[in-house]
Amino acid sequence: MVFFMDALIVVFSITTAFMLRFNFHIPEDHYEVFKQAFIFILVFRIISFYAFKMHEGIIQYASTQDATRIFLILFGGSVIFSIANVISAQTSLDRHIIPYSIIILEFITSLLFLVSYRVFVKIAYAELSKPHAAYHNVMIFGAGEAGIITKRALETEGKSKVKVLGFFDDEQKKSNSRLDGVSIYPTGKIEEVMVEKQVEQLVLAIQNLSPIRKQEIVDICMELGIEVLNVPPVMSWINGELSLKQIRSIKIEDLLGRDEIKLSMDKLQNDLKEKVVLVSGAAGSIGSEIVRQVSAFKPALLIMIDQAESPLFQLEIDLLGKNKNLPTEFILADVTDKNRIQAIFAKYKPHYVFHAAAYKHVPMMERNPMEAVRVNVLGTQNLADLSLKFNVHKFVMISTDKAVNPTNVMGASKRFAEIYVQSLNQQNKTQYIITRFGNVLGSNGSVIPLFEKQIANGGPITVTHPDITRFFMTIPEACRLVLEAGSMGNGGEVFVFDMGSSVKIVDLAKKMIALSGLELGKDIQIKYTGLRPGEKLFEELLNKEENTKATHHKKILIAQVQAYKREDVLVASTEFRNSLVTQDATHMVKLLKQMIPEYKSENSVYEDLDKA
Numbered sequence: 001m002v003f004f005m006d007a008l009i010v011v012f013s014i015t016t017a018f019m020l021r022f023n024f025h026i027p028e029d030h031y032e033v034f035k036q037a038f039i040f041i042l043v044f045r046i047i048s049f050y051a052f053k054m055h056e057g058i059i060q061y062a063s064t065q066d067a068t069r070i071f072l073i074l075f076g077g078s079v080i081f082s083i084a085n086v087i088s089a090q091t092s093l094d095r096h097i098i099p100y101s102i103i104i105l106e107f108i109t110s111l112l113f114l115v116s117y118r119v120f121v122k123i124a125y126a127e128l129s130k131p132h133a134a135y136h137n138v139m140i141f142g143a144g145e146a147g148i149i150t151k152r153a154l155e156t157e158g159k160s161k162v163k164v165l166g167f168f169d170d171e172q173k174k175s176n177s178r179l180d181g182v183s184i185y186p187t188g189k190i191e192e193v194m195v196e197k198q199v200e201q202l203v204l205a206i207q208n209l210s211p212i213r214k215q216e217i218v219d220i221c222m223e224l225g226i227e228v229l230n231v232p233p234v235m236s237w238i239n240g241e242l243s244l245k246q247i248r249s250i251k252i253e254d255l256l257g258r259d260e261i262k263l264s265m266d267k268l269q270n271d272l273k274e275k276v277v278l279v280s281g282a283a284g285s286i287g288s289e290i291v292r293q294v295s296a297f298k299p300a301l302l303i304m305i306d307q308a309e310s311p312l313f314q315l316e317i318d319l320l321g322k323n324k325n326l327p328t329e330f331i332l333a334d335v336t337d338k339n340r341i342q343a344i345f346a347k348y349k350p351h352y353v354f355h356a357a358a359y360k361h362v363p364m365m366e367r368n369p370m371e372a373v374r375v376n377v378l379g380t381q382n383l384a385d386l387s388l389k390f391n392v393h394k395f396v397m398i399s400t401d402k403a404v405n406p407t408n409v410m411g412a413s414k415r416f417a418e419i420y421v422q423s424l425n426q427q428n429k430t431q432y433i434i435t436r437f438g439n440v441l442g443s444n445g446s447v448i449p450l451f452e453k454q455i456a457n458g459g460p461i462t463v464t465h466p467d468i469t470r471f472f473m474t475i476p477e478a479c480r481l482v483l484e485a486g487s488m489g490n491g492g493e494v495f496v497f498d499m500g501s502s503v504k505i506v507d508l509a510k511k512m513i514a515l516s517g518l519e520l521g522k523d524i525q526i527k528y529t530g531l532r533p534g535e536k537l538f539e540e541l542l543n544k545e546e547n548t549k550a551t552h553h554k555k556i557l558i559a560q561v562q563a564y565k566r567e568d569v570l571v572a573s574t575e576f577r578n579s580l581v582t583q584d585a586t587h588m589v590k591l592l593k594q595m596i597p598e599y600k601s602e603n604s605v606y607e608d609l610d611k612a
Contacts, residue, residue: 002055002057002059003049003050003055005117006049006054006055006114007042007045007046007049009110009113009114009117010041010042010045010046010106010110011042012109012113013106013109013110013113014037014038014041014042014102014106015038016105016109017101017102017105017106017109018034018037018038018102020105021099021101021102021105033099036097037097037098037099037102040081040084040097040098041077041081041098041106044077044080044081045074045077045110048073048076048077049073052069052073054069054070054073059118059121059122062118062119062121062122066118067115067118070111070114070115071111074107074110074111074114075107077107078103078104078106078107081097081098081103082100082103084097084098085097085098085100085103136162136163136200136201137163137165137197137198137199137200137201138154138162138163138164138165138199138200138201138202138203139164139165139166139167139168139193139194139197139199139201139202139203140164140166140167140168140202140203140205141167141168141169141187141202141203141204141205141206141209141217142167142168142169142204142205142206142209143167143168143169143171143174143179143184144169144205144206146205146206146207146231147167147169147179147205147206148179148180149205150203150205150231150247151164151167151180151182152180153247154203154247164182165182165197165199166182166183166184166185166193166197167179167182167183167184167185168184168185168186168187168190168193168202169184169185169186169187170187170213172186190217190220191220191224194221194224194226195224199226200226200227201226201227201228201229202217202221202226202227202228202229203228203229203230203231203247204217204228204229204230204231204250205231207231214250218250218515222511222514222515227249227517228249228250228515229247229248229249229250230247230248230249230250230251231247232247232248249515249516250515251515252448252508252511252512252515267487267488268297268483268484268487269297271297271352271394271486271487272294272297272298272299272352273297273298273299274298274299274300275299275300275351275352275393276299276300276301276303276348276349276350276351276352277294277299277301277302277303277350277351277352277353277354278303278305278344278345278348278350278352278353278354279291279294279302279303279304279305279353279354279356280305280306280335280353280354280355280356280357280383281305281306281335281355281356281357281358281398282304282305282306282312282315282330282356283304283306283308283311283312283314283315284306284308284311284356284357285440285475286356286398286440286475286478286479286482287304287306287354287356287357288311288315289475289476289478289479290354290356290479290482290483291304291315291319292319293476293479293480293483294354294483295319295323295326298326299327300327301327301328301329301348302326302327302328302329303328303329303331303344303348303350304328304329304330304331305331305333305335305341305344305357306332306333306357307332307333307334307335307357309332312330312332313330315330316328316330329348331344334379335355335357335375335379335380335382335383336374336375336378336379336382337382338382338386341382341383341386342386342389345386345387345389345390345392346390349390349391350387350390350392351392351393351394352392352393352394352396352486353383353387353392353394353395353396354396354398354482354486355380355383355384355395355396355397355398356398357375357379357383358375358376358379358380358398358414359371359372359375359376359410359413360400360410361410362402362408362410362411362532362533362534362535363532363533363534363535365408365409365410365413365534366408366409366410366532366533366534366604366605366606367533369409369413369585369588369589369592370579370580370583370585370588372409372410372413373409373413373416373576373579373580373588373592374580376410376413376414376416376417377413377416377417377420377573377576378573378576378577378580380397380417380420380421381417381420381573383395384397384420384421384424384432385424387430387432388424388429388430391429391430392430393430393431394430394431394432394433394486394489394491395421395430395431395432395433396433396434396435396482396485396486396489397417397418397421397432397433397434397435398435398482399414399415399417399418399434399435399436399494400414400436400437400438401436401437401438401471402414403415403418403436404436405598405599405600406596406598406599406600407534407535407599407600407601407602407603407604408533408534408535408601408602408604409534409589409592409606410534411534411599412589412592412593412596412599413592415596415599416572416592416595416596418434418494418561419564419569419595419596420569420573421434422434422492422494422561422563422564423564423565423566423569424566425491425492430491431489431490431491431492432491432492433485433486433489433491433492433493433495434493434494434495435481435482435485435486435494435495435497436494436495436496436497436559437471437473437478437481437496437497438470438471438472438473439470439471439472439473440472440473440474440475440478447470447505447508448508448512450462451508451509451512452512455512455513455516455518455524458524459523459524459525460524460525460526460527461509461512461513461524461525461526461527462526462527462528462529463505463506463509463526463527463528463529464505464528464529464530464531464532464535465505465528465530465531465537466506466528467504467537468504468505468506468531468535468537468538469502469503469504469505469537469538470502470503470505471502471503472503473497478497481495481497481553481555481556484553484556485497485556488551488553488556493558494558494559494561495551495556495557495558495559496556496557496558496559497555497556497557498555498556498557502538506526509526510526531602531603532603533603533604533605534601534602534603534604535602535603564595568595569595572591572594572595575591576588576591579591586606586609589601589606589609590609593609593610
């Protein structure tokens with residue numbers, strides 16, 4: 001059928017060429033020329049089409065390569081026609097077989113119709129292969145290059161019928177014009193236009209859209225019941241092309257993120273390049289991101305320590321899959337095993353240590369205070385002591401906002417770890433630096449993965465208290481600030497990160513329900529379960545007695561914390577070790593409260609110690 005259609009197009013093209021050449025009236029004395037040229041061109045075209053198998057391509061998947069192939073076959077034939085003319089003019093015929101004007105007109109007409117025919121079939125097939133359902137009315141936010149690519153991806157790859165009605169764009173100069181056949185509307189009329197056109201989905205196609213602006217747009221769409229989709233960054237497009245499957249529903253993480261943090265790249269490059277860097281807790285949420293970011297600065301050796309075998313193995317696969325030439329050591333070890341850690345320090349002699357290994361789940365540590373102290377306090381002590389012994393240049397500890405006015409064992413254990421690390425800085429060899437920040441989005445145990453799982457299971461979503469709030473930060477953002485603070489620190493500082501505004505957890509849950517296309521109270525419920533052991537309503541980044549001073553980075557402050565005598569800290573550490581022998585949890589918590597007067601238990605069995 002394709003071969004027959006191609007031949008038919010050639011017949012039409014030859015006839016059209018002669019008609020155009022003679023103004024739609026072929027003189028009688030040219031009939032013989034017409035007949036001779038018609039047969040010669042048609043026979044040659046049919047033979048060349050068959051010889052080069054032009055008809056064997058699957059026409060509904062025709063591409064620019066097929067168009068190029070058609071052009072070359074036709075052009076080659078036209079060149080041969082011209083050569084035949086030259087030869088015939090020099091022989092006894094003494095005339096051209098085919099007029100040159102006919103050669104040119106036939107070539108252009110054949111090329112136009114052969115390509116157009118394939119494009120028409122391709123579009124018709126794509127349209128007819130879609131399920132017979134109603135069109136989805138879609139608008140695209142962003143009338144730039146990414147917006148055009150998004151529109152074409154939606155229209156050509158859609159498994160369901162998609163109708164792109166237009167674009168929105170914040171640039172006023174683009175308003176009231178047209179792009180790729182549809183109108184561009186000003187964002188001031190976004191609600192009016194979406195209601196009028198009964199829009200079902202809005203696709204965000206601007207690559208550098210600020211989180212605040214994104215939040216505003218999503219809020220409007222949520223009020224109107226419109227689903228919001230997000231186009232991923234260009235760097236993640238497959239082979240530089242956007243796939244429909246990559247356009248996904250917007251997630252809560254996309255809304256809680258903030259403007260990208262700019263690092264002092266030259267300073268970090270000088271600090272970390274060709275240095276031996278050790279990361280503890282390397283397979284965890286924070287540790288693995290620190291590893292990825294440090295690897296970009298080409299350290300001489302990157303040592304990753306973790307006691308979790310499978311996550312460490314997965315980190316090895318991910319990291320070396322992207323950077324095979326990175327010098328690495330993946331070491332399975334427990335930071336509380338001092339002999340094991342000492343052997344690692346003695347062998348590799350790290351210049352920098354990023355200490356991210358810790359137990360962090362508040363209710364779990366409230367039930368297991370011995371483990372909280374063993375890992376968070378004594379594990380930190382092992383790494384900090386060995387850093388001093390082996391002349392590590394900088395030791396950066398990852399702490400938490402739960403260490404501020406702690407109400408639970410986990411927070412108190414991290415606060416004492418801070419105290420111990422600060423006391424070591426007085427030795428004037430290794431620079432000890434502490435970083436504090438709140439919850440990170442997507443980390444192990446974060447509330448967001450829990451809510452996602454509960455929504456997927458049909459609910460209910462469990463929230464501990466209607467007024468509970470938390471600070472949130474993305475993992476990459478937190479780790480960039482850790483690297484920046486580690487670079488700027490001179491030792492002894494407690495760096496506090498700007499966490500932005502705190503977020504009510506119940507509002508977070510409601511927004512996640514709306515983004516999932518569900519209706520609160522109808523499709524899914526929110527259930528209040530009560531505060532968990534050791535949990536408090538509001539997190540803080542500073543103690544009431546602490547003040548801050550600014551740094552050159554607007555999102556990093558230095559907390560002015562109370563200093564402890566080294567002798568008192570060592571005495572407390574010895575008592576902690578002794579309590580581990582006796583496994584007396586109550587005595588362990590009592591020791592924490594003695595060292596950290598602001599530690600007051602909430603919703604915990606250890607509240608009686610405060611009363612006493």
